[in-house]
Amino acid sequence: MDHTIVVERTIAIVFGIVVLVTALVALKNDWKTPGLENHIFKLMLALLALGGLLGTLAGIGIIGKA
Numbered sequence: 001m002d003h004t005i006v007v008e009r010t011i012a013i014v015f016g017i018v019v020l021v022t023a024l025v026a027l028k029n030d031w032k033t034p035g036l037e038n039h040i041f042k043l044m045l046a047l048l049a050l051g052g053l054l055g056t057l058a059g060i061g062i063i064g065k066a
Contacts, residue, residue, distance in 0.1 A: 012059030020052030 027045040030038065058064040 009059045009061070012055050016052050016054075016056030016059055018052075020049055020056060023049035023052060 023045050027042060027049065030042060030045070054063065
């Protein structure tokens with residue numbers, strides 16, 4: 001396996017976990033706030049967490065195998 005692939009996968013795993021954890025913590029802290037704007041913000045945080053999860057899974061090699 002080429003070294004650049006290993007580096008790219010490692011970066012995808014690390015930053016995917018960072019994005020996932022950060023989005024989930026922000027979502028937990030903002031969960032009980034009322035208002036339409038805050039609901040949109042919560043939806044955006046949930047989508048960001050999903051993106052972090054997908055990035056992590058792609059870096060591990062579970063999804064997106066070429």
